[in-house]
Amino acid sequence: xxxxxxxxxxxxxxxxxxxxxxxxxxxxxxxxxxxxxxxxxxxxxxxxxxxxxxxxxxxxxxxxxxxxxxxxxxxxxxxxxxxxxxxxxxxxxxxxxxxxxxxxxxxxxxxxxxxxxxxxxxxxxxxxxxxxxxxxxxxxxxxxxxxxxxxxxxxxxxxxxxxxxxxxxxxxxxxxxxxxxxxxxxxxxxxxxxxxxxxxxxxxxxxxxxxxxxxxxxxxxxxxxxxxxxxxxxxxxxxxxxxxxxxxxxxxxxxxxxxxxxxxxxxxxxxxxxxxxxxxxxxxxxxxxxxxxxxxxxxxxxxxxxxxxxxxxxxxxxxxxxxxxxxxxxxxxxxxxxxxxxx
Numbered sequence: 001x002x003x004x005x006x007x008x009x010x011x012x013x014x015x016x017x018x019x020x021x022x023x024x025x026x027x028x029x030x031x032x033x034x035x036x037x038x039x040x041x042x043x044x045x046x047x048x049x050x051x052x053x054x055x056x057x058x059x060x061x062x063x064x065x066x067x068x069x070x071x072x073x074x075x076x077x078x079x080x081x082x083x084x085x086x087x088x089x090x091x092x093x094x095x096x097x098x099x100x101x102x103x104x105x106x107x108x109x110x111x112x113x114x115x116x117x118x119x120x121x122x123x124x125x126x127x128x129x130x131x132x133x134x135x136x137x138x139x140x141x142x143x144x145x146x147x148x149x150x151x152x153x154x155x156x157x158x159x160x161x162x163x164x165x166x167x168x169x170x171x172x173x174x175x176x177x178x179x180x181x182x183x184x185x186x187x188x189x190x191x192x193x194x195x196x197x198x199x200x201x202x203x204x205x206x207x208x209x210x211x212x213x214x215x216x217x218x219x220x221x222x223x224x225x226x227x228x229x230x231x232x233x234x235x236x237x238x239x240x241x242x243x244x245x246x247x248x249x250x251x252x253x254x255x256x257x258x259x260x261x262x263x264x265x266x267x268x269x270x271x272x273x274x275x276x277x278x279x280x281x282x283x284x285x286x287x288x289x290x291x292x293x294x295x296x297x298x299x300x301x302x303x304x305x306x307x308x309x310x311x312x313x314x315x316x317x318x319x320x321x322x323x324x325x326x327x328x329x330x331x332x333x334x335x336x337x338x339x340x341x342x343x
Contacts, residue, residue, distance in 0.1 A: 002081050002100025004174065037113075041077075042164040044069065044111035051075040054105060055134055057127055071127050072108045073135055079104035080170055087144045087173050101144050103171040107131050113164045116154075118263035125256035126249075128167060132279070133252065136245040139171045140284045147172045147179065147283045150244075155274025157309040167277075175283045182280065183300055190299035198301035202236055211329050213336045214261040218254030221262050223329035223336070230311060230327035231270060231336065233262050235304040242282040244302040255304075262306055265339035274309040 041049035047065045055073040062068035075083075081102030089098040109117060109128050117125055136148045152167040153159040175183075189197040205211055205222045213233055214221040221235045235258050241247065247255070259277075266273055281302045317323055 002079070002102075003097055004100055005095065005097045040113055040162075040164055042072075042106075042108045042111075042162065042166065043113060047072075050106075050108075051077060054138075055131055057131070069111065070124070071110065071131055073131055074106055074108065076104040076106050076168070081172070083142075098173060101173050103139055103142075103145070103148075103169070105135060105169045107135075107167040107169065109165040109167060116165050116263075117152075118260045118267060120260075122253060122256055122260070125260050126253045129247075129252040129255055129259075130249070132167070132169065133245045133247060135169055136281070139169075140245065142171070144173055145171045145284065146175050148281065149176070150279035150281070152275075152277035154277070155309065157274035158276045158307075160274070179280065179283065183282075183296065186299040186301075187295055190295060196240060196299060196301065198236055198303070199240065202238065211333045213265065213333050214258060214340050216254050216257055218251055219258040221258050223333040225329060227325055227327075227329040227332070228323035229307050229309075230325055231266070231308045231332045232325075232329070233306040233336070235259060235262065235306070236301065237303070240298070240301055242296045242300045242302060244279060244281045259304065261340050261343075262336070264343035265336040266306075266308060268343040269335050269339035270308060270310065276305075276307045276309070278305045278307070279303075280305065 037043060040046065044067050047053070047067070050072075051074045053065055053072050053074050056064065056069045057071045058069050060068055081100045081104055083101070083103045085099055085101055087099055087101045089096070091097075107128060109115075110120060110124065115124075117128065120128075132150050136150070139145055139148050148169055148171045150167065150169050186197045189195070189200075193200075202220055205225075206215075206220060211222045211225065212220060213223065218239070219235050219237055221233055224232060224234050235255070237247075237251070237255075263275075266275065279302070282296050282300055285296065311326070313323070
């Protein structure tokens, strides 16, 4: 059974999931080579090799857990957290722990093993985000859970173990420290200035323009002023919304377009690097949670980060929390803008 343990110094929770050690050896490789068809559990017709589906898109109907799908969501066969059981919080001497309750799901984006997200048609890319919305809405009903983290690892250097295009979702019984830091900063800014931090960032970036990569009617993609990694890119909605799962269909189509433009720019300019895509969303709010969350709807805005894995992090970064980035974001954005125009 997985468990969570809290670091008493920095307040960070660590998930211990020993069961993930039994992952097949063939997935542990430095280069993520194409999987042979007989080894790919995400192929159409291989549904019996995955857990039962939780969500699927079948335009022509058909039974669950069979062929004919465009997208499937299943539980991870080697989950970091498990949905079964009670959330038991306890002290272990001086320390705090709790059962590893949560959910770990895989969004299989397409039946086609080489159809990466940026190569899908716009409707197909939007389906991925529609499925994320559906699963977050469902998981938010579970009173044991406080947050759902959507992320995509693409390439071996980014932590992917399967080349078949997929996104993951892990629902947690706690709010992550990284998100808490963003919430606190957004709330402090809102209280001090009576303005939204993310709205002001977008206004500044759009006015200056030198870090903007792409814009459409709903989103602005830009390389952050203090980018931690070369070509790091953030996609932020132009309209205020704290909860991704409240997004309308039209908004998700615009998001899909922005995401595809960023990924195509990476493909053109950086030769398809490994990358991590991370959706930062508001935590689930319920009456039992602290009053500190009460202004989230006005001060926090959901957004998506892209972190190309072009450089590593080492002792200095781990020891200080500082990052050494060899590429200015203005230079990176210029390269990506040109790539957008070509891609």
